[in-house]
Amino acid sequence: MTMINLTKIQKNVAGRALFTIDHLVATTGDKIGVVGRNGTGKSTLAHLITGVDTDYRGQLVTDAPVSYVPQLAPTLDQSGGQAMMSIIRQALSARPAILILDEPSSNLDEAHQQWLVAQLQGFHGLLMLISHDRHLLDAVTNQTWAFEDQRVQAYAGNYAHYREVRDQQRQTQEVAYQRQMRHQRDLLAAQQQRHEKAQRIRKGNRRMSAAERSKTKSLREATAAKMERTAKRMVARGAHEPQVAKPLTQRGFKLVATDFPSFTGKTVVTGLNVTLKQYGKTLLTHADFQVLPHERVAIVGPNGSGKTTLLQAILSRRVSGLTLAPAAKVGVFNQDMTMLDGEHSVWETVRRASQLPDQTIRNVMGALGLPARFYQQRVAALSGGELVKLQLVAILVGQYNVLMLDEPTNYLDVDALEALAAYLQDYPGTVLFVSHDQSFRDAVATRTLQLTDQQLLDFAQVAVAPKPAEADIAVLQFKYDQLMVDPAATTAEIQALKHQIDQLKA
Known part of the structure; x- marks a missing residue:
């Protein structure tokens, strides 16, 4: 059985880590979607597996020749799609044990995309598919190797399943991060309360006589200091608790x-x-x-x-x-x-x-x-x-x-x-x-x-919208009623929803 085995791989570029791999294994019958943002190292990984790039740390073993089809651009006498179809046909006709395709559906028209899906679904070797094509990945792959945060992680299933798992992980991370933020705010608030209480203890009760103040000064200072030390230790323990990283969010932009x-x-x-x-x-x-x-x-x-x-x-x-x-x-x-x-x-x-x-x-x-x-x-x-x-x-x-x-x-x-x-x-x-x-x-x-x-x-491409059901208008009306009593709702939000209801009724 053909196999690719990657153990403790680290690839550096210009002195920084491009990606690391703890342990990944692929065998005959695996159809792996390789996904991630541009520049994270997907094509570089292909170059490592093919032996073109040997500048890395770790152990990489392949026990069969690798056929690699790189990204192609249009040529003088062929479109990009025509050039890609020609080289993919050549690669498939050789029946390779390991086949790596780098963005194979780019430039392919719909008919050739369908042909490619059918060919890859019937491929019996070990397939690695570097692609952004969601349809192709979902139709062909049964594993996903994802480049995330300078690491390559393996997920079972096709791209749609990977996205579902990833989105759930990010949602869980967001909940944990918000819980952490609330906990830290609570700790700081508790520290501030103890500090204020310690200050009041130091000042003493306004009804105390001068003699009483003098007599209790040492005790009051010791009590206040102990209270402040307790507050500081509480915040320090919070700082040493496992930290949840803030999930990455994309900032929007407005065009004028x-x-x-x-x-x-x-x-x-x-x-x-x-x-x-x-x-x-x-x-x-x-x-x-x-x-x-x-x-x-x-x-x-x-x-x-x-x-x-x-x-x-x-x-x-x-x-x-x-x-x-x-x-x-x-x-x-x-x-x-x-x-x-x-x-x-x-x-x-x-x-x-x-x-x-x-x-x-x-x-x-x-x-x-x-x-x-x-x-x-x-x-x-x-x-x-x-x-x-x-x-x-x-x-x-x-x-x-x-x-x-x-x-x-x-x-x-x-x-x-x-x-x-x-x-x-x-x-x-x-x-x-x-x-x-x-x-x-x-x-x-x-x-x-x-x-x-x-x-x-x-x-x-602009289709005539179907007439909305009465239930749809009722749902929008309910949202409108909620906004009317919501002190946080803006006038613009209320007006926009009212306009939407009026349009649907018309």
């Missing part, structure tokens, strides 16, 4: 429309009888479409159908029938890392790109996985996923009113994906994006343009 250039005009992009060709291949014929201000338009289609080409054509302003409004100030994300100066720091790179307040920029960076510890790092020292995040942040906070994002979800961890979706939902400008992540598209898009068979199909 006036922070970005205003857009004047009725349309952002207009396409009339548009025909697109690339490398002699016709991708689109006689297409008509419009993109209106404030829309968030997803462009979808099979690999090689022309999604990226359409974005490039809109941006070029040189394709017959395609018009980009003069007022459009376009920020473009296309995973071209050569545009980043490797000698600048992360903070310099983002600060130069934006006129937003420092704190807003910090909040956006933190939400997407570039917290304060990255600020002074040189761009050249970042991992591939961190470079993607840096380029994305610089575009998101830039002085633009239109965003064109080509596969922004590739190589982002799940936390960053959710933060990006939330950002785009509140973005005051217009968004055109290409993504094969169905969950992300559902969360962000208000419309979908689908490229298929040289045609452009337009699907509105």
Whole structure:
């Protein structure tokens, strides 16, 4: 039986611990999802197992050859999806005993994603799947190795089960942390009460005579001192109790429309009888479409159908029938890392790109996985996923009113994906994006343009809401009544809920 055995592993980078592993074992039949934020060491672990990286402490044993498929980027004559499909087919055809796939579903269209799931479900060796694709992880894996707080922990089950366990752990930690905070406040309050009582004892009773004060002074001082020592020991014992770390929480951010250039005009992009060709291949014929201000338009289609080409054509302003409004100030994300100066720091790179307040920029960076510890790092020292995040942040906070994002979800961890979706939902400008992540598209898009068979199909994503049941209105009315008698409720909350009830009744 094939096996990977990792014992007391420590991997350092630039003098600090990247991750440690106490003991992990994987055998034939295990399908392991390797998850964690970008830059935590997922791909580095793959390099250790394959033997490419031998700079680590501890014992690592593999008893069979390892086939490794790294992250791939688009090439001159192939899309990223086409290149990935080609190398995955080669790897699977060799029937390896140990197979490691690094972000294999990035750039794959829906049909090829389904093919990949079926192939991996039928794989009989030992599989390690480094991925942010929730659907793929849930459909294939039976174990999860999670990179958290510079450690790699094993969890039974797929990604959904891991998230459930992790969320429960964080909830338990939050409860324990709040209990600890209350206990510490109680101890400090008790100490203060004893200190005040000791002070009153030292002063003595106001009805005491001078003789009585003099006679009892030593006793009163000893009693007060004993009381203060008891209070100090009580607080000291509390300080030596096992401490619960504060759970990490993500700070939100608020976008203000006036922070970005205003857009004047009725349309952002207009396409009339548009025909697109690339490398002699016709991708689109006689297409008509419009993109209106404030829309968030997803462009979808099979690999090689022309999604990226359409974005490039809109941006070029040189394709017959395609018009980009003069007022459009376009920020473009296309995973071209050569545009980043490797000698600048992360903070310099983002600060130069934006006129937003420092704190807003910090909040956006933190939400997407570039917290304060990255600020002074040189761009050249970042991992591939961190470079993607840096380029994305610089575009998101830039002085633009239109965003064109080509596969922004590739190589982002799940936390960053959710933060990006939330950002785009509140973005005051217009968004055109290409993504094969169905969950992300559902969360962000208000419309979908689908490229298929040289045609452009337009699907509105805003569905007509079903008429609410009377029970739903009754629930909201009950919440409204509760808010009316709640002294902590704000007028804005009450008005918002009343407006919601009125809309549902209408």
